[in-house]
Amino acid sequence: MQIDFANLQYQYELYKDEIDTAMQAVLDKANYIMGDEVRELEDNLQNFTGAKHAITCSSGTDALLLAMMALDIEPGDEIITTSFTFIATAETIAFLKAKPVFVDIDEKTYNIDASKIEEKITPKTKAIIPVSLYGQPADMDTIQSIANKHNLKVIVDGAQSFGSTYKDKTDSNLGDISCTSFFPAKPLGCFGDGGAVFTNSDELAAKIKMLRTHGQNKRYHHKYIGMGGRMDTLQCAVVNVKLRHYKKDLALRQEVAAKYTKALQGKDMILPEVEKNRTSAWAQYSVRVKNRDTVQANFKEKGIPAAVHYPMPLHLQECFQYLGYIKGDFPISELISDEIMSLPMNPYVTDEEISYMSEQF
Ligand SMILES: *Cc1c(COP(=O)(O)O)cnc(C)c1O
Numbered sequence: 001m002q003i004d005f006a007n008l009q010y011q012y013e014l015y016k017d018e019i020d021t022a023m024q025a026v027l028d029k030a031n032y033i034m035g036d037e038v039r040e041l042e043d044n045l046q047n048f049t050g051a052k053h054a055i056t057c058s059s060g061t062d063a064l065l066l067a068m069m070a071l072d073i074e075p076g077d078e079i080i081t082t083s084f085t086f087i088a089t090a091e092t093i094a095f096l097k098a099k100p101v102f103v104d105i106d107e108k109t110y111n112i113d114a115s116k117i118e119e120k121i122t123p124k125t126k127a128i129i130p131v132s133l134y135g136q137p138a139d140m141d142t143i144q145s146i147a148n149k150h151n152l153k154v155i156v157d158g159a160q161s162f163g164s165t166y167k168d169k170t171d172s173n174l175g176d177i178s179c180t181s182f183f184p185a186k187p188l189g190c191f192g193d194g195g196a197v198f199t200n201s202d203e204l205a206a207k208i209k210m211l212r213t214h215g216q217n218k219r220y221h222h223k224y225i226g227m228g229g230r231m232d233t234l235q236c237a238v239v240n241v242k243l244r245h246y247k248k249d250l251a252l253r254q255e256v257a258a259k260y261t262k263a264l265q266g267k268d269m270i271l272p273e274v275e276k277n278r279t280s281a282w283a284q285y286s287v288r289v290k291n292r293d294t295v296q297a298n299f300k301e302k303g304i305p306a307a308v309h310y311p312m313p314l315h316l317q318e319c320f321q322y323l324g325y326i327k328g329d330f331p332i333s334e335l336i337s338d339e340i341m342s343l344p345m346n347p348y349v350t351d352e353e354i355s356y357m358s359e360q361f
Contacts (some may be wrong), residue, residue, distance in 0.1 A: 002303040003353050006185045007346040015241055022237040035233035041240050042196075048163070048243060049172035051198035053205035056231035057212050060159035060181025063195040064092040064129075066229055067155045067177040070197075070207045073098050073126055080120050081129040081157075082112040082138075083315045084333040089131055089157050090314050100323065101125070102315045104330040108273055110286075110340075111138035113332070117146050127153040130175075132161030134309070134342075135187065135281035136274055137171045144175070155179065159195070160283035162188045163250045167277045172198040177208075182231075182239055187253065187281045188246055190235040252347035253282040259351065260285050260343065263358035270339075284309055288339040295341065295360070304357055307342045 004010070012019065026035060038056055045054035057063050073079065075097035081089055083102035090100040101120050106113045110133050117128060128147055130138035137156075147154045154175035158164070162180045164171045172178045180186075182194035197208050207224070210217055215226030242249075257280070261271055270288035274280045286309060289295050299306045313333035315325035327334065343357060 001353070001356055003305060003344050003357070004346070005305040005307065005344045007348050008184055008189070010348055011242075011346070015245065018241045018244075019238055022241050023234055026233050026237050032233050033230060035236075037233050037236040037240060038231065041231075041236040041243070044240060044243050045172075045196055045198070048246070049170040049198060051170070051173045051178065052200040053198065053202070054172070055197045055205060055208045055212060056236060057195050057197060057229045058231055059193040060179060060183060060186075060195040061088040061092060062227065062229045063159075063179035063181065063197045064088060064155070064157060065095065065227065066197050066208050066211050067179055068092065068096055068098070068127070069211050069224075069226070070177065070204050071127060071153050071155070076124060077126040078122060078124040079127045079129060080117055080125060082131050082133070082333075083313045083330045084110060084310065084336060085131040085133060085157070085314065086159070086310065087314065087317065087319075088159070089129060090320070093129070094320070098126070099124075100314070100320070102325065102330060104332050105336065106139070107332050107336075109136055109138070109275060110134065110336055111136065112143070114139040114142035114146070117143065118150075121146075121150050121152070125150065125152060127155055129155045129157055131157040131159075132164055132171050132281075134272065134286055135161045135164050135283040137161060137164055137166040137174065137278050139275075140166045140174050153177075159183070160186060161281045162186065163246060164281040165279045172196075173200070176201065177204060182235065187250065187283050188239065188242060190238045190242075192232070192235055194231045194235040194239065196231075249347045250281060253345065254279070256345065256347065256349045256354075257282045257285050259349075259354050260358075263354050264361065267358070267361040269361060282345055284342040285345045286340050286342045288336065289341055289361075290339065292339060292341050298360060302356075302360060304360065305344060308340060309342050310340075311337055313337050
């Protein structure tokens with residue numbers, strides 16, 4: 001058996017007619033930049049998430065940059081975030097010459113441990129960036145109340161969690177600004193790079209739209225220092241089609257996760273858990289094993305792809321050495337980095353594949 005990790009090719013075949021038609025329409029109009037499909041996607045994203053504004057952009061990374069630029073994050077500002085996430089979360093903070101301040105994670109959800117945030121707040125702290133890791137939102141009530149108390153902004157890094165919920169709100173509709181990614185392997189992916197920024201603030205939305213197009217408020221008139229951060233019309237056309245099917249695809253991902261949990265129950269590993277009042281978009285189904293190298297080697301032999309998200313926490317990354325963290329600073333992040341392993345996850349994982357994989361443990 002050879003199992004596919006994200007099964008993107010299969011998904012394209014499923015929606016091929018609709019996707020080809022949508023892409024061809026863009027080619028026929030040659031409206032490659034900011035064509036009708038861009039506005040259409042933004043409307044559709046607003047409807048899906050309940051957020052007042054959805055602004056598409058060039059990637060999840062650029063969505064984070066746009067969010068911080070819109071909030072006037074400046075050199076020297078401190079931004080609190082998790083030490084266990086994809087590099088982009090903290091890289092963008094450092095890119096703006098602000099300072100990432102890491103907090104360890106909760107051992108159950110792998111998200112930022114909200115009870116450890118307050119001790120990191122200083123007069124320079126401007127914002128908190130929780131990440132909805134593997135698709136599950138963080139402890140948003142606690143984070144939001146800390147932010148309110150200390151007058152901080154909250155930016156949700158929802159790159160892995162489009163469509164997930166926290167107390168019945170989608171995670172695009174949490175915090176001051178929420179960001180997502182349409183990188184192909186994310187739960188809702190395009191055919192290249194893409195992303196979106198969400199907010200309920202008219203003022204922030206207007207500013208983000210300007211920042212996305214070189215800070216311009218009128219053609220060749222530039223109010224802000226911005227960036228070339230638009231999402232291609234072609235990519236928007238693809239996401240428009242996939243979004244039509246996304247409710248069903250998300251339900252299938254949740255079904256696959258439930259089947260994994262059932263099949264792996266009682267094996268020598270720690271299974272992922274979703275907190276009450278939250279749902280996950282299941283970007284990854286990640287388990288903890290003690291002997292990861294052996295398991296991975298065996299998987300490889302048996303035709304099962306596995307990935308590690310992530311093998312090294314951010315405070316130990318070479319690029320962040322200048323921040324002065326050392327091994328032992330965030331023990332839970334370090335432990336999880338050593339044990340975590342993601343199994344193939346997509347809406348189309350079959351029962352046969354799940355039982356074949358569970359037999360390997
Ligand atoms: C993928 C990802 C990003 C970046 O998204 P891109 O579209 O690849 O730039 C940011 N944060 C997290 C947590 C991610 O998983």
